Amino acid sequence: MYALKTHGDGKLELVEELDPTPDTGEVLIRPVAVGICATDLEIVHGTIDPAYVNYPITIGHEWSGVVTQCGADVTRISVGDRVVVQGIIPCEKCRECLGGHTNRCEIYDEYGFTRSGAASSAVIAREHLVHVLTSQASNESGALVEPAAVVTTGLMKANPLAGAKILVIGDGTIGLIAAKLARIWSPSKVDLIGIRSEQESLAKHAGVDNFFLASDELNEKYDLVIEASGSKSGATVSFQKLIRGGTLLILGLIGHQETIPVAIDDLVNGDHSIYASFGYTSLAWARTVALLNSGELDLTFLVTHRFPLSNWQQGIDAVLNAPAPRGKVLLLP
Ligand SMILES: [Zn+2]
Ligand SMILES: [Zn+2]
Incomplete structure (x- = not known):
């Protein structure tokens, strides 16, 4: 697999890594649309609050993908499903999680911040965090679930x-x-x-x-x-x-x-x-996906720039400099 990584020193590099295999209760997903936002640039330049990032990190926290492999005991998800994955991973044990405030989980863990993100060819996710998209929801709309859930x-x-x-x-x-x-x-x-x-x-x-x-x-x-x-x-x-x-x-x-x-x-x-308001709760994430899946919400119109992942530099440049109208910039792995 390949992954777009940074050490927080202002540089990004597309690197080769070993292919991951899904464990029990996990699925392997091939990202198909990955948004880049100002937060990614802060991660790359090391200007983000360091408490929220583990370097080196594969960026990519706004994304959708297709399931390519299911581990043992996965029952709800099938190979070929188009999916989004809740990016903030709640521990489900702490006071905040039990109160429904999963955005404030005492153990902060998030794709693209503390664990490898989706600007890559493969992401592993636990089944219960994976939401299947219906035919009403485009992959590009799916990539916008994260900011929409916020x-x-x-x-x-x-x-x-x-x-x-x-x-x-x-x-x-x-x-x-x-x-x-x-x-x-x-x-x-x-x-x-x-x-x-x-x-x-x-x-x-x-x-x-x-x-x-x-x-x-x-x-x-x-x-x-x-x-x-x-x-x-x-x-x-x-x-x-x-x-x-x-x-x-x-x-x-x-x-x-x-x-x-x-x-x-x-x-x-x-x-x-x-x-x-900080981040998103599991409830808000599910509600956002439901709006997409029912056809009540379509965010595809917001995507104005698309680049292959290998042209990530153009994507970064677009976030910084592309003239308006400018909506979401996507990398397509
Ligand atoms: Zn973002
Ligand atoms: Zn928690």
């Missing part, structure tokens, strides 16, 4: 009421997925503030009612604001766009230990609720 987890916390006015800040993949997924909660409208006018076509595809640029004057306030820009300016604006009683959901990271000024009296007087 959004689902946040939305399940914020739980907007039907008829809510929702504002998404950020025109990247998470922002666009948030705009699309928020519809499931039956809002009266979903607006989005971006920084690249060329992203408007993708935003419209995501069902956004009004696409604004950060430079536009926008006086309206919202029941729910979703901060997905991961920028200081976006995070600052997110606090200012809440109605009284409004809810802020923070999904974007603005950088390790970075801060923004927030007027506490506005928060208190506004009776605001603030949620920040």
Whole structure:
């Protein structure tokens, strides 16, 4: 097999490795679509919080694949199944896991971070973490389950009421997925503030009612604001766009230990609720897959760039520099 590995020194290398064989209760999967995101670049450059990565690491945490071999005692999965694998592996024993907060499992273990990811020709997974895709769900949509599950987890916390006015800040993949997924909660409208006018076509595809640029004057306030820009300016604006009683959901990271000024009296007087959300729970993962499998959610429109895994450098360059409209960049092993 081959795998795209990094030591966190800014370099990536496609290396040959021994073919793995599935143990009892495990399946062997050939990845077919692997997304690259800003987090992968942080892993490659060693700028991510080191507590979350074991180097050297094979990157790839947003992916779908096809089962090529089943170990003993595998009953639910068959060779040829198109699948996605829950990437955060819960221990299922700790207080957090038992409470359903598997995203906060005390033993952090995740594909592409602490164990080999999917930018490779083979991945081993335990059967109970494997979800089979139906014909309604494309492989490319499957590769977006991971970021979508992050959004689902946040939305399940914020739980907007039907008829809510929702504002998404950020025109990247998470922002666009948030705009699309928020519809499931039956809002009266979903607006989005971006920084690249060329992203408007993708935003419209995501069902956004009004696409604004950060430079536009926008006086309206919202029941729910979703901060997905991961920028200081976006995070600052997110606090200012809440109605009284409004809810802020923070999904974007603005950088390790970075801060923004927030007027506490506005928060208190506004009776605001603030949620920040890390990763995804097993429940949100399953719910996201179910939305794909029922045909209620299709994220294929978000994929704008595709490269063979051997051309990974072009993929990285696209994440950094490809002109908008730019959605998800995929490597195809
Ligand atoms: Zn990612
Ligand atoms: Zn746990």
